[in-house]
Amino acid sequence: MPTPASVAEGSKAQPQAPGRFIVTMNPILQAVFGVGTSGSPDWTTTCTVTEADATMLKMQESSFLGVEGATSLKAEITGKIPELNSAAHYRSARNLMQDLGGALAVKEELIYSGYVSGETSKLTLLDRPMNIFALLSSGKLKQPESESEQDFLGTFKTKFKICRNKLENDINWDNPDMKWVKTASMARMHRFLTTRDLHYQWFNPLVFGLVPTEDDGVNARAALAEVEQMKSAALLFAKNAGWSDKIGLFVNVFGHNNVNSLFIHVLDMSELGPAFSYHSFKNLPLDDVIKVLREEAASNFLPAPVRTTDLPGLLEKAGARRRRDSTVGDTTKTLGNFFFAGTDGATSVKAEVVGRLPIIKDAASFRAARRMLTEELGGMATLKEELNRSGFIDPVTGNLTTGTRPFNVFARIGGGVMTQPGMDKEQEYLQEFKDHFIICSNLPANDEHWDSDDKEWVGKASMSKRHRFLTCKDLHWQWFNVLGFGLLPESKGGAGLGRSIALVEVMKAAALRYTSVCPGWSDRVGLFFHVFGHNSVNSLHLHILDMAELGPTFWHYEYKNCPLDVVLKVLKEEASANSMGSENYGLMAEVTAAAKAAAAAAEAAVAGNRPSIRMANGVEILNLNVGGELFAVTRGSMLQAPPGSLLHKIFAPESRWLSNLDANQRPYLDYPATAFRYIADHFRLLSQLSPENVLRPVQVPANQEKQVRELAWILGVEDIVFNPQYGTDPTLPRLPPRKWQLCCARRSPRVSTKAPDPPSSTDSKV
DSSP states (O other): OOOOOOOOTTSOOOOOOTTEEEEOOOHHHHHHHTTTOTTSOOOOOOEEEEHHHHHHHHHHHTTOOOGGGOOSHHHHHHHHOSOOOSHHHHHHHHHHHHHTTHHHHHHHHHHHTTSBOTTTOBBOOBTTTBOHHHHHHHTSSOOHHHHGGGGGGGGGGGTEEEEEOOHHHHHTTTOOSHHHHTTSOSBSSEEEEEESOOBGGGSOGGGTTTSOGGGTOOOHHHHHHHHHHHHHHHHHHHHHTTOOSOEEEEEOOTTSOSSSSOOEEEEETTSBOHHHHHTGGGOEEHHHHHHHHHHHHHTTOSOOOOOGGGHHHHHHHHHHHHTOEEEETTEEEEOSSOSOOOGGGOOSHHHHHHHHOSOOOSHHHHHHHHHHHHHTSOHHHHHHHHHHHTTOBOTTTOBBOOSBTTBOHHHHHHTTSOOOTTOHHHHHTTGGGTTTEEEEEOOHHHHHTTTOOOTTTTTTSOSBSSEEEEEESOOBGGGSOGGGTTTSOGGGTOOHHHHHHHHHHHHHHHHHHHHHHSTTOOSOEEEEEOOTTSOSSSSOOEEEEETTSBOHHHHHTGGGOEEHHHHHHHHHHHHHHHTOOHHHHHHHHHHHHHHHHHHHHHHHHHGGGSSEEEOTTSOEEEEEEETTEEEEEEHHHHTTSOTTSHHHHHTSTTOSGGGOBOTTSOBEEOSOHHHHHHHHHHHHHHTTSOTTSEEOOOOOOHHHHHHHHHHHHHHTOHHHHTSOEEOOOTTSOOOOOOSSOOOSOBSSOOOOSSOOOOOOTTOTTO
């Protein structure tokens, strides 16, 4: 490109207009062709340019190489960056554009070629050049077959528009003929998302956030927010249109684009065609655009210097903010300085909750957390502001974001953006609840190390041998954590306490339905929430634990494992205190009844396959495998054994002896089945007699007596089994006396203070 220089010697000076100056050809050309030397033709060419033009040309001198004969910025970008499908490539393209004159140079090229109006800075709506997506977004050109799809954008349809490919391109999406590979759709389901804003700053991702403010451009932070909305709109469309959860979003950067107006490729990646591979060199993931914009936005976060003369006014404004009105429920009242106290240096609601409530695992602490949020920390408005600021809420939809930064894993799973391999089968165990909830798993390595005491795994591994999560498909931000359940006023789109209580009840029913149907789970199921402040993921997830086999991580997190029933208790307290309307009460009662009925049905459906069943009267029946034979005994009958005996320890509620399971997930005891049956039957009979009646010693055939005595001795119950004993149930009536005589009957079993010592070489029993 020519650069500003003086007129070559021997040439005739041109009149210089104000603000203009003379430019000659590059001095290199003078040296090559001998321009200006005596006896040589005068090859000097002059032109007049503005000072701004000269500055732009100066910037282009060192970068614009005219690669492969390029005579435009577009061709130069293609020549220098022949592959543009990663964040690194996109970063390089934006740097190159800046070197070539920036967004204004691109604008000039678009004006020159007729794509942008120099008066309005907007894309033109002409027949020549025909800018297809600009015409479609403006409504000047219509695609009748895509009009019905606009509703799939939800609230985004006023800002963006969905467009289709040509019919023949869609039909030939999987045609391997090169005639179609170049033009066909890249997937069976392929759409385009464009914007209704025709300002040239949105024509292509190359210039996002780089158009000067004096040309009505926005900075990188605002551009980032806009692109994230584009992503949300595209994903919402795909979800509402019934596509798979494998959605790809791609853009073609200026230089590799074939239309000079914005279009985002929206692809169902579950069925790709040959065209996708063919165009892969220029398919830039939208997430890479977001990544680079975030980098650039971060560089602009440094604050501007504050002048000392401004401090009095700023301090007054800060004080006013801390004294602002806070809305609690539907009542507005002026509070004191409700912003957090900065406990332990806290600069957020989340840190303040942890600083002031280091333990939240019971009704008192959960109650305190909710009161602190509403009465001191600004309520749901402040909580939403914090989540918005950190990128967890889409400000347009009010839903949790499902991108990768921040990576909100349960929101991504609940929103269908992310799936977990192998969990499809387990999802079916939710049965009628599967349309509203999703069962999630921990990382495989965390599951494998559930019982590890290694400090590398304690706090990271699963909390029990069987540990799952239940999340909700409704991504509205009010459901992100139980701390805020029912606190968002209904006038602001809140569900109210009634629906919040109903949701928790249904989650409980869904979790119990899952554990009752899924093989391997005991009936000792724990359900826990981690309250905001102590949570590690800002989307709703209920911990479902098999309490029969807990690992070290459970005890590590005991301080923040808040039981679901505790949450229900506090929410119901608030509902009663607030005197909910009859409509909410009716809804809560109806859904709660349905949830309890579903849970009861789940219990009944699988009772026969469970290792234990709790009857309506509270009696717990244990299904055991003893030496290869099946036994059904009540826990209470076996706990008649002396507290220090081995038999009592085996059947204690926290027993580790019953954690060894057979192939059918029943507790396995490695004892002789026949001998164990005599002992178990003796304890059954004891539980069926009044203390006014006496049970005679167990009667065993001579050929089996030795083994029964040995097992009774090992279990610490020999004295009870082989001596007369009084019955143990005081609620039963006294039976008529027998005709045979008893002697030495004891009123109560002898209680041993410890389990029998292991046999030694001098023990007469061995």
